[in-house]
Amino acid sequence: MAKILNVSNLEKSYKSGSRHLKVLHDISFSIEEKETFSIVGPSGSGKTTLLGLCAGLDGADSGRIALCGQDLGSLTEDERALLRNHKVGFIFQDYQLLPTLTALENVSVPLELQGVKGATESARKLLVKVGLGDRVHHYPSQLSGGEQQRVALARAFSNQPAILFADEPTGNLDEETGEKVVELLFELNREAGTTLVIVTHDLELAKKTGRILRLKGGRVLQKEHSPLL
Amino acid sequence: MRWLLKMAWRDGRASGKKLFLFMASIILGIAAVVAIQSFSDSLKSNISSQSRSLMGADYIIDSSQPPNERVLEIMDSLGGARAKEINFASMALFPKNGTTKLVRVRGISEGFPFYGELETQPADAGERFRSEEAALVDATVMLQYGIVPGDSVKVGELTFPIAGALKSVPGGSALSSTVAPPVLLPYRFIEQTGLIQQGSRLDYEYYFLSRPETDLEQFDKVLNPILSAEGADLDTHLATSRGLGRRYENFGRFLNLVAFIALLLGCVGIASSIHIYMQEKLPAVAVLKCLGASRRQTFFIYLIQIALMGLLGGMIGTGIGLLLQQSFPILLAEFLPVTLEVRISPGAVLMGLLLGLVMSVLFALLPLMSTLYVSPLQVLRIQERNDTNGKASLLVILAIVLLVFLFSLLLLDNWRYALSFVGAIVVTFSALAGIARLFMKGIKRFFPSGWGFCARQSLLNLFRPRNQTMTMVLAVGVGTFLISTLYFTKDILLAKASIADTSRSPNLILLDVQSGQQEAVAGAITPKGLPVIDNIPIVTMRVHSIKGRPINEIRKDTTSRVGRWVMSHEFRTTYRDSMIGSEAITEGEWVGSVLPDTRPVPISVAENFAFDARVQTGDEVTFNVQGVLLDTKIASIREVDWGRMQLNFSIVFPEGVLEKAPQFHVFTTKVPNEKASANLQQDLVRQFPNISIIDLRQMLTLVEGILNKISWVINFMAFFSIVTGIIVLIGAVRTSKYQRIRESVLLRTIGARGRQILRITALEYLYLGVLGSLSGILLSLASSQLLAGLVFETAFVPSYVPFLVLFPGITLLVLLIGLGNSRSVLNSPPLEVLRKEVG
16 A cells, blocks of 8 residues: 655754754654554654644754655645645644634634535535534534534534645543544544554554554653554 | 635625724824815915905005106006005094004095995995095904994094904905904095195005006006006006915915925824734735735735725725815904805815825835735744835835835925924934934943832833834824924914013004104103104105116016016115124125215115125115216125014115205104003104004014914914824724733733732833923924024024923823723723633
């Protein structure tokens, strides 16, 4: 199968006050199309930074990332935004819905950015699919945490992404709601045939993916196949 | 683009109230600018449409001497004057109660005015007075002196019955008739008043009607130089109304600047509020970027919001401005030369809309630029320092300064004034911003750790992140600065006009005393125990040649830069052996006296004469002293303070030469009070009807009255700045409300009592009020001192009003606004506040 994400010799550091803090050391791995993949590690291990770099939210200090066949290092910020809009979906721990937009508008934004006609209808169908058909005109502040994350799921799948990045998707939810959201995530993913990359410290969730990358102190500790496979 | 508009609408929908509050800060500024601009345009078009009525004819030929043969010939060739007038300043006596008043006597022949009308009470008095051999007296004077139609007025040797009160007459201006109100007499009696004699300052005016096909502009261009060479002058109704329009335009421009300051203050409010607004929006910007929106798209979403709100602000401001201008005819009634029909000026409307759009976008650009530099990484809770582009920020600041300059240039039509205005604005705003910054740094560095909890907490609030100290100090400071500057400027103008109260400084001036009357006049003054302080001889003369070139030749020379007035003016000169207080030599040496046959006579001229006549010390000037040519040489050039209320002269001769020339005299004396002044004036007018008397104390009261009226108008405009300042203040308090609520809730959760939080809030606004208002007043005092010293060259005692009224008043206002807007924070229980404001 073709590789959708290829990371080689990735290094990243941040400036903290007057000194540079190295967050990622020589990271290399690759993910194939339609694969499910998780990055696990304790707090501060650099997993979220790795996710951000892989999605083209920031540039690396050195190394190379190829996403959907494109070298991220050679793209401008706006070109990376365009790539994200067409190929990438996101789910965040704190949902990151736009507070001034209704659920329906939040879901239709990625399609509208592409200039797709009938964006609102597609968004409505997705919201019905995640069980929020009767909440389309509600604002994020009028929805519960679980409902907000379901809107975020609908938004993530709205542009039919090739790859979906999920950052601690159940981190802000109680166990029961979290499980329901995860179930929905995997179900939608299967249907759409999307590559799924999850960052989590929840090993139970990680075990549901095909492969796990363990990080510690910004280095790859171990690459392994999930026992479920 | 459609998506951008949709997103701008979606996002703005939830923040509508907030955005509107930002725009509210520019509404009043725009209203003020539009009102003044539209009103000025109306006034201009009214003046131009009523120009014939303002003059009473199509054109006038006037001269300060009886017209010579050549002028008479020219007037004949034009078909002859339709009406004639001789006017001069003189004393009028009202026998009914013995009161006297300096008036402008206008002897007018039949026919005048040909346009407009003599507005009188009773209405037909204007028609009757000439045939009834009666007078029309200024209505205000009649009211003031208790005179009614049917009473009489004595002018010179003649006494006339008063046909009616004169409310308005073509050719009179509101301000000049305040000093010497008009008294109209039939032309044929002017000679018989006995007031046309040596030294009288007369104006001869000849009124004409033009043929419909005459191009008055061309006519003016051709005829004026010819008449000017003969000592006469042509004024067409077009040129006169243009000149009048310009004078009012200047006042309008000044008022517009005051209004523009209000607008700028509002813009500072916008910049500050949008800054806080955008800080709240940055997480959403990061999400949009994450979802694939480009930098430009996220930037435009908010730019569109601001632009639409700015346009809305412009529309509302323009609407209010157009309503407001309806009140101006009432507000400015005393200054207006025409009956005013207020119209809506399309130019002013366009200006209002553009100002709303451009100013709000421009001032919001700096905070808006933060959307360009926000990283999408923020959605992953990675706080990376957002890069900002220093060059872009600098460009925006330069664009703001440039726009302010261009707009000032549009208002002032003079790049030097516009540059000075922008400079003053930049200095004032920077000084206030500097004070705020210095204050924050100061309390940070020397933080009073020993103070109580509330006092410390309130001080901390002044320099915490996202504090509003700078905005508050600017809003309060600029408003206070404006009002106190108005007060101080009035003080300076009054100080400049006032007479030093020493025993030697006169307060009553007697003009036109003939040589033969000197002893008798002195004899009327001294027995009353009053001194004759000065007896100044006046000799009238005209310039005959400059540096050997006769003025007739200079006139023909188109390259000559000698001022026209120098060649046609009848100079009133004097001779004395020493200089007076208002003079200082800038070049050459003062010569006090010479032998009678000294030629050329060493004279002293004022700087303005030297400049306009293009002469320096050593140059020769020949004067025509009533038919006798007199050669002189410029021995010295003097700087003369014309603003001082005393008799100043352009040309001063030494003693020894002019003693035998035909002359008249000016006497000065000092009267202790109003009663003594009235008493002396009545005696003098009865005995010497030709003498005009100026009471300097009355003049000062007049000046003060005019200044009060003008400052009332300016205060009215400054009021817009104050209200804008208040709106900016409310905006600043409200935008930081969320943060305050969180702090207050935290404090209350850990046990702070309501009273303590109230004290913290009150103290914070007290500091801000004191800092803002005091800085504004002190800055204004400093700039007024500079203005007084450098421009007016006078010392002034500042009013106490800014210190005793403005300072506590504005501080209290800030305190009330602060506490008023924090009421909900103070009164509600923590959980309720959190749910209401945050949820």
